[in-house]
Amino acid sequence: MLSLEADRQALLVRVRSGDRRAIARVLTYLDDGAAGSRETAELLASHAGHALVVGITGVPGGGKSTLVNALLGVWLARDLRVAVIAVDPSSPVTGGAVLGDRIRMGEHGAHPNCFIRSLSARGQSGGLSRTARAAVDCFDAAGFDRIIVETVGAGQSETAIASLADTRVVVCPPGLGDGVQAIKAGILEIADVLAVSKGDLPLAEETARDLREMLTLRKALGEDAWAPRVMVVSGAQSKGVSELVAAIEEHAAGAGTGRRLAVKSKATARDASSADRRSADAEHWLALMSSWVQRDGLCSTFGISVTEGGPGRAVVRMTVDRRHMNFNGGCHGGAIFALADTAFGLASNSHGALATGIDAHVTFQVGIRAGETLVARATELSRGHRIGMYRVDVARVEADGRETAVSSFTGTVYIKHRLEEKSGPQA
Ligand SMILES: Nc1nc2c(ncn2[C@@H]2O[C@H](COP(=O)(O)OP(=O)(O)O)[C@@H](O)[C@H]2O)c(=O)[nH]1
Ligand SMILES: [Mg+2]
Incomplete structure (x- = not known):
């Protein structure tokens, strides 16, 4: 349906004006991987570069969606436009996790400045990270200020999806104790902020201490290994959420936004030689x-x-x-x-x-x-x-x-x- 360049351009104009129906249509079309979706994705990327993209990753049930809901609350209250992309490669759209996410984020779902979208795993993992990238670019081109990507940190595609984000928050539920080692090295390495979730529970502070200790050990190993910030938050009780927002924004201000686009444009520049x-x-x-x-x-x-x-x-x-x-x-x-x-x-x-x-x-x-x-x-x-x-x-x-x-x-x-x-x- 978007095979014609004119159709694509017309739809892009509507997406860029923030037209929700046009955005929904483009997202479904990208998720289906329909003919011409690659060209559409490239077109969207060429109009992206404004949004701060935040990745929220961690184990299932860790409290990610509840935290996303709390972040939505803070940013929407500041009159920012916020999009959420929930990616769960292990569950179909109708399955438990994503349905649960919809309910957990439902509080803000109807807000005119908020757009929540679940991505299905119709293709393979590579297809999913491509679709997630296109969805991020779509929301960015549509003028959203913050784009939150929630991924389950147990599958093979989460690092690929997390790499789209400007700032990555790894959510660790409390009570892992020695089991903190269970957090995959790769997941820990991608964290710009480590958020110990469910901060209202008794073991949260202890888990945060364990994580800080673990990061100190790592730092001692490498000569200048970079260490993420560890914070205790409770999405359910809005504890530590504004501090988390401040840490995310501080990190993004230093690291820069839209780095995913730079990778692409370097490739394009190479092609042009x-x-x-x-x-x-x-x-x-x-x-x-x-x-x-x-x-x-x-x-x-x-x-x-x-x-x-x-x-x-x-x-x-x-x-x-x-x-x-x-x-x-x-x-x-x-x-x-x-x-x-x-x-x-x-x-x-x-x-x-x-x-x-x-x-x-x-x-x-x-x-x-x-x-x-x-x-x-x-x-x-x-x-x-x-x-x-x-x-x-x-x-x-x-x-x-x-x-x-x-x-x-x-x-x-x-x-x-x-x-x-x-x-x-x-x-
Ligand atoms: N006590 C407490 N429970 C929480 C908190 N955040 C989430 N939960 C609970 O943890 C479970 C999983 O939450 P969810 O946000 O769906 O986790 P996700 O799978 O990581 O997205 C739910 O039963 C939540 O009610 C919190 O801050 N405190
Ligand atoms: Mg969730």
Whole structure:
């Protein structure tokens, strides 16, 4: 329905004027992944850049939605326009969590300056983070001042979605005690603010102390590891909520908003460079990454080769044979992981700085047999002073050249040495 450029432009004008029906229509259309949705997403992104995007991540039942409701209360009272995107990859729209969220945020749902939207998991995780990105850009283009993205911090796509946010709040319910370690390193690493939720409960202060201690330990390990702020909040009793708002806004003022758009525009600028320059660059990266792979024991054991490279990205390949088989006669999951991890390692080390993996999530969609060829493509989702986030899509190459999705992988790296920005890595 939006295949015509004129339709798209007309709808964009309505979205930018804040027309709720137009926004709802675009969101449904993006969520469906209908033809032309990529072009629409790009158009929306080109009009975005005003909003402060806040990611709220944490375990299910941790109190995220209740906290989102409290944040809505504060920002709406300041006459700001606030959008909420609730993403739960584990539950369909009609399922418990998202329905519960609607009720928990229902207090403000009818406010004219508020728009709450749940995103379904119609596609795979990659599809979901793309849709979430497009939804954020849509609300941003529509002039919303604050966009809150609530994600469940247990799935494989949450780091990808969290990387859209300017400021990330990780919600930790109280009473984790020693179980604080249960908070995945990757999730902790993405936190700009750690909010101990349900602050009215007795163990909240103790949990906050545990978290502060844990962060101090981390800081002692790395020479200048950055530490998030730890705060105790209660969404239900509005305790600590205005302090949380102040911390979010302070962080965003320092870090800058719209960083997700910068990643994209750098890519666009690269695309615009001349064809000659591109092919010389491509050769340079291919040779460089191939030399890394040749020095890698696992890559030679598994027959992994590089087919493309660039700053923050890499494409690798492997044909499955006896070496990769498990005892059930299928391709070993570890071999697929190794392929994805290789692409991740190449992409994350392509900036002339040493990056080591600290967290990775992988999903497997289909089984693989001997004789099949797999390709893994790594792309950079975000990269800061210390933390980089990457996504790797693994696909099976079919006889006709088409590809079937096999596995999706998200990984986080800790950047150990930061060298001056330059176009290529240290040779
Ligand atoms: N005591 C207390 N309970 C809370 C608070 N916030 C949320 N809860 C409860 O925790 C449960 C999960 O809350 P919800 O906001 O849906 O968590 P989410 O799954 O992380 O979005 C619900 O039963 C809430 O009533 C709080 O500040 N104090
Ligand atoms: Mg929730």
